Every structure is written in C-alpha cells, then in structure tokens.
Amino acid sequence: MGNIAFDLAHLLAGGLVLVSFMMLYQDRLYALLNVFALQAVVLSAAVAWQALIQDASHLYVTALIALVFKALVIPGALHRIIQKLGIHREVEQVVGVGTTMLAGMGLVALSITLMLSLTSAADAIAREDLAFALSVVLLGLLMMVTRRNAVSQVVGFMSLENGLILAATGAKGMPLVVEISVAFSVLIAFIVIGVFLFRIRERFDTVDVGALDSFRGEKR
Amino acid sequence: MLLDVAISCAAFLLLLAVPAVALGSRPFASSLIYALSVIPLAIVAVVGVSALLGVGEMTTAVLPVGLPWLGSHLSLDALSAFFLVVVGLGGAVTGVYAIGYGRHEHEPWRVLPFYPAFLGAMVIVVLADDASTFLLSWEVMSLLSWALVLAHHRESEAQKAAYVYLVMAGFGTMALLLAFGLLAGGEGGYAFEAIRAGKRSPLAATAILALMLIGAGSKAGLAPLHVWLPLAHPAAPSHVSALMSGVMTKVALYGFIRVVFDLLGPLEWWTSPAVILLGSTTAVLGIVYAMMESDIKKALAYSTIENIGVIFAALGLALAFKASGLTAPAALAFSAALFHIFNHMAFKSLLFMGAGAVLNATGRRDLDGLGGLIGRMPVTSFLVLVGVTAISALPPLNGFASEWLVFQSVLKSPELPQIGLQILIPAAGGLLALAAALVAAAFVRIYGVGFLGRPRSEAARQAKEVDRFSLTAMALLAAICVLAGIFPGLVLDTMAPAVHAMLGSQLPLQAEQPWLTLVPITESRSTYNGLLVMVFIAVSASAAAWMVHRLASRRLRRAPAWDCGFPNADPATQYGAGSFAQPVRRVLGTILMRAHEEVKMPPPGDPSPARHTVHTRDLIWEEIYLRIASTVNVIATRMNHLQFLTIRRYLSLVLFSLVSLLLVLALWN
Numbered sequence: 001m002g003n004i005a006f007d008l009a010h011l012l013a014g015g016l017v018l019v020s021f022m023m024l025y026q027d028r029l030y031a032l033l034n035v036f037a038l039q040a041v042v043l044s045a046a047v048a049w050q051a052l053i054q055d056a057s058h059l060y061v062t063a064l065i066a067l068v069f070k071a072l073v074i075p076g077a078l079h080r081i082i083q084k085l086g087i088h089r090e091v092e093q094v095v096g097v098g099t100t101m102l103a104g105m106g107l108v109a110l111s112i113t114l115m116l117s118l119t120s121a122a123d124a125i126a127r128e129d130l131a132f133a134l135s136v137v138l139l140g141l142l143m144m145v146t147r148r149n150a151v152s153q154v155v156g157f158m159s160l161e162n163g164l165i166l167a168a169t170g171a172k173g174m175p176l177v178v179e180i181s182v183a184f185s186v187l188i189a190f191i192v193i194g195v196f197l198f199r200i201r202e203r204f205d206t207v208d209v210g211a212l213d214s215f216r217g218e219k220r
Numbered sequence: 221m222l223l224d225v226a227i228s229c230a231a232f233l234l235l236l237a238v239p240a241v242a243l244g245s246r247p248f249a250s251s252l253i254y255a256l257s258v259i260p261l262a263i264v265a266v267v268g269v270s271a272l273l274g275v276g277e278m279t280t281a282v283l284p285v286g287l288p289w290l291g292s293h294l295s296l297d298a299l300s301a302f303f304l305v306v307v308g309l310g311g312a313v314t315g316v317y318a319i320g321y322g323r324h325e326h327e328p329w330r331v332l333p334f335y336p337a338f339l340g341a342m343v344i345v346v347l348a349d350d351a352s353t354f355l356l357s358w359e360v361m362s363l364l365s366w367a368l369v370l371a372h373h374r375e376s377e378a379q380k381a382a383y384v385y386l387v388m389a390g391f392g393t394m395a396l397l398l399a400f401g402l403l404a405g406g407e408g409g410y411a412f413e414a415i416r417a418g419k420r421s422p423l424a425a426t427a428i429l430a431l432m433l434i435g436a437g438s439k440a441g442l443a444p445l446h447v448w449l450p451l452a453h454p455a456a457p458s459h460v461s462a463l464m465s466g467v468m469t470k471v472a473l474y475g476f477i478r479v480v481f482d483l484l485g486p487l488e489w490w491t492s493p494a495v496i497l498l499g500s501t502t503a504v505l506g507i508v509y510a511m512m513e514s515d516i517k518k519a520l521a522y523s524t525i526e527n528i529g530v531i532f533a534a535l536g537l538a539l540a541f542k543a544s545g546l547t548a549p550a551a552l553a554f555s556a557a558l559f560h561i562f563n564h565m566a567f568k569s570l571l572f573m574g575a576g577a578v579l580n581a582t583g584r585r586d587l588d589g590l591g592g593l594i595g596r597m598p599v600t601s602f603l604v605l606v607g608v609t610a611i612s613a614l615p616p617l618n619g620f621a622s623e624w625l626v627f628q629s630v631l632k633s634p635e636l637p638q639i640g641l642q643i644l645i646p647a648a649g650g651l652l653a654l655a656a657a658l659v660a661a662a663f664v665r666i667y668g669v670g671f672l673g674r675p676r677s678e679a680a681r682q683a684k685e686v687d688r689f690s691l692t693a694m695a696l697l698a699a700i701c702v703l704a705g706i707f708p709g710l711v712l713d714t715m716a717p718a719v720h721a722m723l724g725s726q727l728p729l730q731a732e733q734p735w736l737t738l739v740p741i742t743e744s745r746s747t748y749n750g751l752l753v754m755v756f757i758a759v760s761a762s763a764a765a766w767m768v769h770r771l772a773s774r775r776l777r778r779a780p781a782w783d784c785g786f787p788n789a790d791p792a793t794q795y796g797a798g799s800f801a802q803p804v805r806r807v808l809g810t811i812l813m814r815a816h817e818e819v820k821m822p823p824p825g826d827p828s829p830a831r832h833t834v835h836t837r838d839l840i841w842e843e844i845y846l847r848i849a850s851t852v853n854v855i856a857t858r859m860n861h862l863q864f865l866t867i868r869r870y871l872s873l874v875l876f877s878l879v880s881l882l883l884v885l886a887l888w889n
Binding site: 107110111113114117118138141142144145148 | 872
C-alpha cells in the first residue's frame with residue numbers, strides 16, 4: 001500500500017504540473033478554460049487521494065469543493081463571460097511559446113531542487129507535494145505575466161491557487177476551516193474580477209489590459 | 221505589596237486620561253486632573269523610597285496582558301525603586317506646578333489627556349521586567365510626549381520639533397528593538413530573568429552596547445543624536461518641558477543602565493572609552509550650544525544635553541572600573557551618576573518651571589526681551605537663583621556634590637591597569653571640567669541677562685509674580701536642591717541598594733561618618749562636608765555683610781543706575797545675551813559652530829546704522845542630518861516611477877523577486 005500510495009500521489013501531483021504546462025501554450029480562450037477545468041479535476045483527484053491515504057475525511061470536502069467550483073462553476077462562468085464579451089476568437093500571446101516553456105521548465109527545476117533540499121526532514125509524500133505545488137504556483141504566476149487578456153490572467157491566478165491547495169492538502173493536519181476559507185476567498189476574488197471584467201469592457205471595449213496602459217498614457 | 225501599589229498608581233494615571241478626555245474643556249478640568257495626578261505620583265515616590273530603605277520586600281508580578289505567551293512581567297528591585305523616586309518626585313512636584321501653570325493653557329484639552337498617561341507610561345517603563353512590556357511602554361511614553369510637544373500645533377516651530385522628534389524616537393526604538401533581539405538571542409527568552417541568564421559573545425555584547433547608546437542615548441540626548449531635544453523640549457508647555465528634561469531623559473538613562481549594567485553581563489574594557497568620550501564631548505557640545513542660545517527654554521534644553529553627557533561619562537567610568545574588577549571606584553562612579561540623575565531631575569525641573577513662570581508673566585522666552593525680573597518677580601527669581609547655583613555646581617548645593625563625586629572617580633583612573641584608559645580618562649575629565657566651567661558661565665548669562673539689570677521690553681517691565689502653586693512647586697524643588705547638597709551622605713546611603721544591585725559593591729556607609737561628612741573612598745584621600753561649607757558660607761557672608769554695613773559710610777547717595785557715561789541710556793545698552801556669549805563664541809564657537817561676525821559699516825555720509833551680525837552653523841545638523849535627509853530624498857525620487865508601472869510589469873516584478881529569493885535560498889543550501 002505504501003508504495004502505491006506514494007506513486008499515485010506523485011503521479012497526480014506531477015499531472016497537475018503537466019496540466020499547468022499545457023495551459024502555458026493554449027492561445028485560444030476556450031481551450032484554456034478546458035485545460036483549466038482539467039487541472040481542477042486532477043487537483044480534486046489528488047486531494048481525494050490524499051484524503052484516502054491520510055485518512056482525513058475532511059479533505060474529501062476540499063476535493064468536492066475543488067471539483068464543483070473549479071472544474072464546473074468557474075470555467076462555466078468564464079465561458080459565459082467570454083461569450084458575452086465576444087472575445088472567444090481572440091488569440092493572444094505576449095512572449096513566444098518556446099520562451100515561455102523554457103522559462104516554465106527553469107521554474108520547475110528551481111522549485112524541485114529547492115524544495116527537495118529544504119524539506120529533507122519531512123516524509124516523502126509531503127516533499128514531492130510541496131515541490132510540485134511550488135512549481136504550479138510559479139507556473140501560474142508565469143502565466144499571469146505572459147498573458148495580456150484579463151480572462152487568461154484570471155485563469156492564471158486560479159491555477160496558482162490550485163498549487164496552494166495542493167500544498168495545503170499535502171501537509172498533514174491543515175484544518176478544514178483554512179481550506180474552506182481559501183476556497184471561499186478565491187471565489188470572492190473570482191466574482192470581483194468578473195465584475196471588473198465587465199466594467200473594463202464597458203469602458204474600453206476590450207479586455208486587453210494593454211488598453212488600460214494606453215489609457216494611462218503609458219507606452220508598451 | 222509595594223509593587224502592587226506602584227502598578228495601581230500607574231494604572232490610575234493611565235486611566236486618568238479617560239476623564240481628561242471627557243472633561244476636556246471644562247474650566248475646572250485642568251486643576252482637577254493635575255491635582256489627581258499628584259497623588260499617585262507621590263505614592264510612587266514613597267514606594268520607591270520605602271523599597272530602597274528595605275521596607276517591604278521587592279517582588280515580581282505577571283499581568284495577563286501583552287503578548288499571549290509572555291504576559292506582562294513587572295518587578296520592583298532597587299534600581300527600579302531609585303528611578304521610581306525620580307519619576308514620582310519629579311512628576312508629583314510638576315503636577316503641583318501644573319495646577320497653577322495649566323490655567324494659562326489656551327487649549328487644555330490638547331495637554332490634559334496625554335499628561336497623566338505619559339507619567340503612567342514612565343512608571344511602567346521603570347517597572348517593566350520583560351522586553352515587550354519595556355518596549356511597549358517606552359513607545360507609549362515616546363508617542364504621548366510627542367503628542368504633548370504638538371500641544372501648540374499651530375506654531376510652525378512645534379510642528380518641525382514634533383516631526384524631528386517622531387523620526388528620532390522611531391529610530392531610537394528601532395535600535396532598542398534590535399538590542400533586545402540580540403539580548404534574547406536565538407532562544408527568544410524575552411523575560412529579563414531569561415535574558416540575565418543568557419550568555420553572549422563579546423562581539424554581541426559590544427553590538428548591544430552600541431545599540432543601547434543609540435536607542436537610549438537618542439532619547440536621553442547623547443550627541444550626535446540630540447538634535448530633537450533642543451527643538452522638542454522647549455516646544456512643549458513648560459510643565460511638560462520640565463517633565464521631559466527632568467524625568468523622561470532619566471527614564472532613558474534607566475533603560476541604558478538596566479540593559480548595560482544588569483542584563484548584558486560583563487563587557488570588555490575597551491568598550492568603555494566610547495561611552496566616556498561620547499559623554500564628555502556631549503557635555504562640552506551641549507553647554508557651548510546653551511551658551512550661544514538666547515531662547516531661555518532652548519538654552520535649558522541644551523544644558524540638559526550637557527548634564528546627560530556628564531552622567532554618561534560617569535556611567536562609562538563605572539563600566540571601565542567594573543571591567544577591571546575595581547569594585548570600589550566603580551561603585552563611586554555609578555553612585556555619582558545616580559546622584560547626578562537625581563539632582564538633575566530636581567534643578568532642571570526647577571529651572572524649566574522658572575522659565576515657564578517667566579513665560580507666563582511676560583509672554584517672552586528670549587533673553588533679550590527679559591531683564592529686571594528680580595524686582596518684579598522676587599520669589600521666582602530667588603528660587604531660580606537656587607536652581608542656577610545648583611546646576612552650576614556651586615557648593616553647598618546638590619550639583620556640586622554629585623559633580624565632585626564624578627571628578628573623584630576620574631581621579632581614581634590611575635588605578636586602572638590599561639595604559640590607554642589611564643591617559644584617556646583624565647583627558648575626558650578635562651573636557652568635563654571645561655564643561656563645568658562653561659555651565660557656570662552659561663547660567664550666569666541666563667540669570668544675569670534674564671533676571672538682573674533693567675527690563676529690556678515692556679512685557680518684562682509689566683511682569684507680575686506668578687501664582688502660589690507654581691511657587692510652591694519651585695520652592696519644593698529648591699528645598700530638595702539645598703537639602704541634597706547639605707546632606708549628600710543621606711541621599712547616597714538611600715540609593716546604595718541600587719548601586720549594590722547593579723555592581724555588587726557600594727560606597728562606604730556615609731551615616732557612620734562624623735559630622736555628616738561625605739567620604740567617597742577613605743578619609744585620608746578626600747572628604748566633603750556640605751553642612752560645613754554651608755555654615756562657612758553663611759557665617760562669612762553674614763560677617764562680610766555686617767562689616768560692610770558697619771564700616772561703610774552711612775551717608776545715602778542716590779545716582780542713576782548704569783550711569784557709566786550714558787545717562788538715560790536705553791535698556792539695549794546693557795550687556796545682552798549675545799554680548800555675554802561673545803568671548804566663548806570667539807574661543808570655542810569658531811571651531812564648533814563656525815561662528816563668524818560680520819560688521820557692516822555704512823559709507824561716510826550715509827546716516828543708516830551700522831550692523832553687527834553673527835553667523836553660526838549647526839554642523840551636526842547640516843553635515844549629518846541634512847545629508848541623510850537629502851540622500852533619502854534622492855532615492856525616493858528615483859524610486860518614484862515604480863508607482864506608475866503597468867499591471868503586467870508589477871506581476872513580473874512579483875515573479876522576479878520571488879524567483880530571485882528562491883534562487884538565493886537554493887544557492888544558500
């Protein structure tokens with residue numbers, strides 16, 4: 001059991017990083033949302049597996065929240081927003097795919113070497129989880145930096161938060177209240193950002209954040 | 221028991237701020253609050269004295285407030301007891317003074333709430349027995365005194381003073397925070413008990429000493445961190461100035477003594493020259509500035525800096541002797557420091573009260589607008605004369621006794637094994653002697669120009685004696701000055717437990733000496749008898765007066781005053797503040813203040829007056845503080861464009877800083 005437990009946890013966490021990489025090169029918004037939903041599914045599977053091997057029933061609630069909100073509600077809502085805004089055809093990329101992927105690989109390498117050397121005292125599952133979680137966080141941040149469309153920045157933010165949840169569940173004894181409040185705050189952030197998306201759109205006829213810069217008289 | 225009483229008094233003072241806010245502008249509020257503040261402070265002083273005399277045991281208490289895992293540790297030991305006397309006595313007498321003085325306050329609600337809480341915070345600082353309580357009450361004390369400095373917030377001078385004070389207080393507290401961090405070490409024991417037990421390397425101990433010199437030194441007024449003091453102390457209402465100069469600087473010294481002599485453990489001998497030299501140069505600098513200053517309250521504030529310098533020099537001497545295991549001279553220097561702390565509380569409060577009385581009577585603080593007050597405010601003038609004599613260290617008053625002890629300990633320096641200290645300490649003693657002489661000159665100037673001669677302004681001509689409360693308070697302090705000067709042995713015996721608690725040794729018991737003689741080391745070496753000097757002065761002065769009256773011609777001769785070839789001359793022809801300072805300004809001011817004089821003679825035939833102007837510069841302010849300020853300004857201007865980045869740039873900044881921190885961490889391992 002011990003080996004399978006570790007292998008499967010490793011697989012799921014690694015899958016999360018892989019999906020993060022997939023998100024980096026999606027230049028269509030709908031495809032991006034689909035990959036994001038996939039990441040949420042993988043996350044929920046990873047959390048559920050943690051619940052099983054840690055014998056912590058409250059983690060099932062976390063998994064369920066991740067599945068319902070992140071895999072269904074948020075992608076659905078973003079889908080509708082994109083439709084309403086009529087930007088589903090837009091293709092955007094600030095930095096080239098190759099550069100982004102190379103940067104992403106560098107970040108993953110950094111976080112793994114760092115975390116594995118720092119947490120040598122912790123048990124193996126937690127170490128792997130933390131290393132992958134940091135990678136997901138960094139990749140989410142990288143995605144926010146490389147995108148210009150506000151919707152994809154929101155998706156980057158959400159995927160960053162997936163990394164946090166992975167880290168939180170990997171460590172034993174994180175209370176449920178903390179996880180629920182994190183999930184809830186992300187939801188609130190999503191709502192606020194959604195509202196802002198529409199406001200930006202109303203004002204500037206675009207959700208390209210570059211328009212905000214030009215409005216402020218800045219050059220890109 | 222004693223501790224509980226002291227804590228209740230402090231709590232009462234802190235809570236007194238609430239009714240003070242509520243009553244605020246009512247006409248009776250001011251007298252009521254000040255009167256109520258007198259009682260707990262008098263009790264605090266009594267608690268301190270009884271703890272020193274060994275009545276009731278010294279205890280500790282833990283209050284369930286403050287940091288959750290620490291609480292508030294408070295304790296009463298001999299050192300706290302001594303400083304409780306200083307705070308309690310100074311605060312109580314100032315309260316009596318304020319009952320009268322506070323009536324003249326235009327906006328009493330800006331002073332009343334902060335005043336009692338400020339005193340309460342100082343009591344807590346002295347009682348604190350863990351780092352968090354100490355730092356918290358220290359900061360409360362700083363901020364409340366800052367609010368008091370801002371009481372007259374419409375004057376631009378007060379605004380500038382408060383700003384400089386706030387910056388310096390924050391800087392000082394940061395140094396204290398770092399010092400306590402180093403003291404607590406890796407284990408993080410923040411109770412003083414745990415800190416006392418800890419061991420630390422000589423390097424860490426030296427760093428802590430340096431941080432304490434910055435933290436407590438800036439609050440006390442050690443050069444070159446003194447710049448806020450001559451701005452802030454005069455800007456506050458006079459009774460608050462008396463508290464800040466007379467009491468708060470002492471609380472700062474308490475912090476220094478508590479850490480350096482009690483918590484820190486042994487220090488290397490080569491750390492003491494820094495303290496001695498800083499102290500003695502502070503003394504000279506402070507009094508030279510006081511000599512040049514024509515604002516009476518500012519001059520008093522500069523003189524506070526001088527006294528703090530003397531006390532720091534004495535403490536440095538105690539450190540030097542202690543490091544070499546010479547316990548008796550260490551006890552002598554430390555007793556001298558404590559005695560001077562007590563004395564300075566008494567005469568500096570008295571002088572600030574006198575300045576406040578003059579300010580109330582005339583509305584003026586500049587010496588050149590005063591004069592002739594001895595005839596119009598005889599009681600105030602007499603009491604200020606006592607204070608001036610005491611601060612100038614003239615026997616038989618208390619200032620002489622403590623400064624004499626300081627010099628006695630300087631004279632013990634040949635016993636030190638280190639040749640460097642043997643050379644350095646007499647040199648520092650020379651600086652102290654220079655400072656002592658200049659003090660006398662500075663206060664002759666203040667008294668002579670401010671109180672003697674003829675009035676230099678209409679306001680001074682119209683001056684009236686101040687109210688009874690103010691006079692009572694000043695008389696109390698003057699009595700303390702005289703009594704502590706005549707019976708120094710009594711004071712030294714009372715404070716001996718505090719010396720013993722810090723150094724493990726004390727002066728020989730003075731009560732055993734015949735005829736109230738002060739014998740710091742042995743009778744064959746040096747003795748001083750205040751009573752004898754007093755009797756001698758009284759007898760010889762009376763005899764001289766008797767002989768003058770007896771032998772002189774009885775014929776009465778009336779002549780115009782100051783009629784030295786200038787009949788009906790303007791009061792401006794008298795010696796002024798600037799003219800009195802001129803000799804010292806020419807000798808020392810040209811170096812220390814870059815003073816130069818400029819004479820503008822009109823060309824022949826031009827009837828306009830000739831002008832004589834003196835230009836001085838505050839080198840410490842210009843060369844250190846203004847440079848730092850302009851550097852900060854340049855950096856801030858350069859960084860300004862960071863406020864106007866695009867969202868993606870901000871995100872990139874976050875990413876890059878995160879990644880570079882992670883990289884540093886990865887390379888570190």
